Structure formats: structure tokens, C-alpha cells
Amino acid sequence: MPDQTITTMKYEAFQSLMDDYIDRSSKERSEMPASTFFELLFEQAARRVTETVEVEGDIVGNQLVLRVPAGVETAVQTRGNEIVVGNQRIVVRLRDGHILPKVG
Amino acid sequence: MHIILPPAFSQQHEQALTNYLADYHRLNTAAWQQLQEGINLLAQARVEDAGVSHTFGQLYDTYVDRPLADPYIDQLLTSADVKGNGPALIAGFARQISSALEKAHLLQRDLPESWLLFAYCVYRWQSFARGYAFEVEIMRDLAASRIRFQMHNLRSRLERYSSADLTVLGLLGDIKTSTYFLGSQTSKPLPNDFYITRLHEKGYRQTVVVFQKPFAWEVLGGETPVSGDLKNVLALLPGPVRLKQRGIILIVVEYDTWKQKVLQKQVAPGA
Numbered sequence: 001m002p003d004q005t006i007t008t009m010k011y012e013a014f015q016s017l018m019d020d021y022i023d024r025s026s027k028e029r030s031e032m033p034a035s036t037f038f039e040l041l042f043e044q045a046a047r048r049v050t051e052t053v054e055v056e057g058d059i060v061g062n063q064l065v066l067r068v069p070a071g072v073e074t075a076v077q078t079r080g081n082e083i084v085v086g087n088q089r090i091v092v093r094l095r096d097g098h099i100l101p102k103v104g
Numbered sequence: 105m106h107i108i109l110p111p112a113f114s115q116q117h118e119q120a121l122t123n124y125l126a127d128y129h130r131l132n133t134a135a136w137q138q139l140q141e142g143i144n145l146l147a148q149a150r151v152e153d154a155g156v157s158h159t160f161g162q163l164y165d166t167y168v169d170r171p172l173a174d175p176y177i178d179q180l181l182t183s184a185d186v187k188g189n190g191p192a193l194i195a196g197f198a199r200q201i202s203s204a205l206e207k208a209h210l211l212q213r214d215l216p217e218s219w220l221l222f223a224y225c226v227y228r229w230q231s232f233a234r235g236y237a238f239e240v241e242i243m244r245d246l247a248a249s250r251i252r253f254q255m256h257n258l259r260s261r262l263e264r265y266s267s268a269d270l271t272v273l274g275l276l277g278d279i280k281t282s283t284y285f286l287g288s289q290t291s292k293p294l295p296n297d298f299y300i301t302r303l304h305e306k307g308y309r310q311t312v313v314v315f316q317k318p319f320a321w322e323v324l325g326g327e328t329p330v331s332g333d334l335k336n337v338l339a340l341l342p343g344p345v346r347l348k349q350r351g352i353i354l355i356v357v358e359y360d361t362w363k364q365k366v367l368q369k370q371v372a373p374g375a
Contacts, residue, residue: 002122002123004122005115005118005119005121005122006118006121006122006219006223007118007217007219007220008216011219014219017125017126018125018222018223018226020126021125021126021230022198022199022226022230023195025128025230026190026191026192026194026195026198026234027191029302029310032136032282032283032286032303033303033304033305034303034304034305034308034311034313034334034338035133035334035335035337036136037282037285037286037301037303038315038334038347039133039334039349040133040136040137040140040286041285041286042347042349042350042352043137043350044286045293045294045350045352046349046350046352
């Protein structure tokens with residue numbers, strides 16, 4: 001394994017690393033061991049089920065305005081009262097446009 | 105021009121990427137995981153220039169996927185011998201990436217962070233290109249095996265992004281190499297009924313396997329599987345092996361076993 005990382009090696013060494021990688025990886029037909037593949041697959045599948053993304057909301061002029069908090073890295077996007085997740089759009093509507101007083 | 109890496113992209117992520125590029129046979133599971141995380145984080149890295157900002161993911165689409173994917177798929181589909189010609193084809197297209205990025209001033213000798221963009225693009229391209237070479241091989245093998253199936257149109261960029269690659273006996277399936285599969289999972293966990301991939305394990309020959317949801321194996325009228333674990337799954341093939349982890353159950357069989365089951369079902373009376 002190389003002593004240095006991509007950004008700490010010399011440019012010529014980086015170019016050589018990439019050239020060799022392209023040659024080798026283009027020829028090889030398999031790269032990930034079965035045990036590793038299934039371990040990561042199960043973990044990824046389980047994580048995707050439980051991943052939680054918190055979205056903040058404000059009422060602006062009787063309209064719900066949602067947003068992903070700054071600094072949160074997620075593929076979830078918000079636009080007004082809509083949340084976009086992949087190819088699905090979730091529209092959140094306030095019932096009858098009434099704003100209920102906060103309890104407690 | 106300057107490059108902003110996500111704060112979560114750590115030295116360990118960069119080390120895993122470097123080690124992967126140098127010799128991925130020596131990566132352990134933790135390093136593979138670091139690599140997957142690192143690639144996902146690099147997709148969000150930003151290149152800012154003259155008030156305009158683009159992510160590495162967007163730049164890959166603009167400078168690699170859009171110009172190279174269609175011509176590559178075309179050449180793949182017109183090649184009579186994908187197994188033989190694939191490596192030179194994949195490498196030939198990969199070698200166009202550095203000049204495309206240099207021409208756009210996105211790969212600069214004196215800006216090491218721009219080397220990460222190049223590494224990211226080549227990683228994604230190799231995953232994509234090898235994944236589709238494998239898909240074409242499987243597509244041709246299924247046809248040669250007289251299996252009836254519907255395939256998405258590989259020449260359509262839109263269809264390439266669909267989660268299912270093919271339909272067999274009403275079951276939705278996906279064909280991918282291992283790294284491409286893990287890198288392209290959608291937000292919905294395991295959305296398809298079965299998956300065809302190629303795996304190896306130390307001490308075992310490389311194997312094409314089909315892993316599927318239990319109901320998909322039942323549709324094929326498959327035998328009761330034996331219980332396996334992550335370490336011994338290839339040893340228990342070619343018959344069905346049941347894997348259970350984190351509440352998820354998958355049935356793994358060797359590709360040839362799966363094809364026999366599909367054929368039996370398709371030629372059965374009333375099929």
C-alpha cells in the first residue's frame with residue numbers, strides 16, 4: 001500500500017497510480033469478496049431503512065416553509081411546503097390553513 | 105478555482121481511496137466501507153470558480169457521463185466479444201477523462217485537490233463501464249440460454265437510470281458488478297426482486313450469483329435453501345443459500361442454477 005495519499009504524493013506518482021489503476025481495473029472481472037459485498041449490502045439496506053433526516057419548518061404568512069438545516073448532508077431537498085426524496089415529492093399541507101397554538 | 109471538500113471527508117477516506125487505486129485486493133471490509141463512504145462524500149465536494157459552483161457529481165455528469173456513456177454503450181453493443189474486447193474499450197474511454205478535465209482546467213498539476221476530482225471520475229467511470237460490460241454479457245447469455253426476458257434499453261440514458269434492468273417471469277431484476285451495485289443503490293433498500301452479480305472469495309473461483317428476495321425464489325419453485333453466513337456463502341453454492349442479517353433475508357444461488365429454474369418455469373405447461 002502507498003505511504004502517501006493522493007493529495008500528498010508527487011503529481012508524477014499520482015499519474016502513474018491512475019494509469020496503473022485504469023490498466024488493471026479494466027482487465028479484472030471481479031473486485032469485491034463475497035463476504036465483504038454481502039456485509040456492506042445488508043448494512044446499507046438496513047441503514048437506508050432507519051436513516052433519519054430532520055427537516056425544519058416555519059409558518060410564513062399561513063404557509064408552511066420547510067428547509068434542511070444548514071450543514072446537514074442529505075439527498076433530501078425542500079421547496080416551500082414540499083420535500084423531495086429521490087423521485088418522490090411529499091407535499092405537506094396545513095389542515096384548513098389553521099395554525100394551532102403551541103401546547104405546553 | 106478552489107475546491108471545497110465536505111468536512112466529513114477524512115484522511116481515512118482519502119487513504120482508503122488511495123489504497124483502492126493502488127491494489128484493491130488488499131482492502132479489508134473496513135477499508136471497502138471507508139471507500140464507499142469516501143466516494144459518496146466526494147460526490148458532494150464543490151469546485152468554485154468565478155462565482156460558479158459545481159459538485160464533483162455534477163462535473164462527472166457533464167465531462168464524463170454525457171460525452172462518454174452513449175458512445176461506450178454503442179461500441180459495447182456492437183462488439184461481438186465483450187469479454188475479449190471489453191478491457192481495451194473500458195480503458196480507452198477512461199483515458200479520455202484526464203484530457204477532458206485538463207481542457208476544462210479542472211485537473212491542475214499544482215492543485216492536488218483537483219486530483220481527487222480526477223480519481224473520483226475515473227472510479228465512477230470504471231464502475232459504470234465494467235458494470236455495463238457485465239450487463240451486456242449477461243443479456244447475451246440469457247438470450248443464448250433461450251430465457252424469455254424484457255430488458256431496459258441500454259442506449260437510453262433515462263432507462264439506464266431506472267432501478268430495474270430486466271423483467272423475468274414478472275420479477276424485476278438488476279444486473280451489476282459488486283462495487284457498481286453498492287455505489288448505485290437507490291433510496292429504497294433493495295427495490296428489485298432479484299440481482300445478478302459477480303463475486304469471488306479467497307480460495308474459491310469467481311462466481312456469478314443471483315441473490316433474491318425469498319418470494320422471488322418461491323416464484324421459481326426453488327428448493328428449501330440451506331442456511332449460510334457471509335463467510336461460507338460461496339462454499340455452499342450452487343444450490344440455494346439463505347442469508348439473514350439485520351432482519352433482511354436473501355436467497356443466494358449460482359447463476360446457472362437460477363437459469364435452470366427460470367427455464368423450467370417458462371417451459372412448464374400453462375407458463
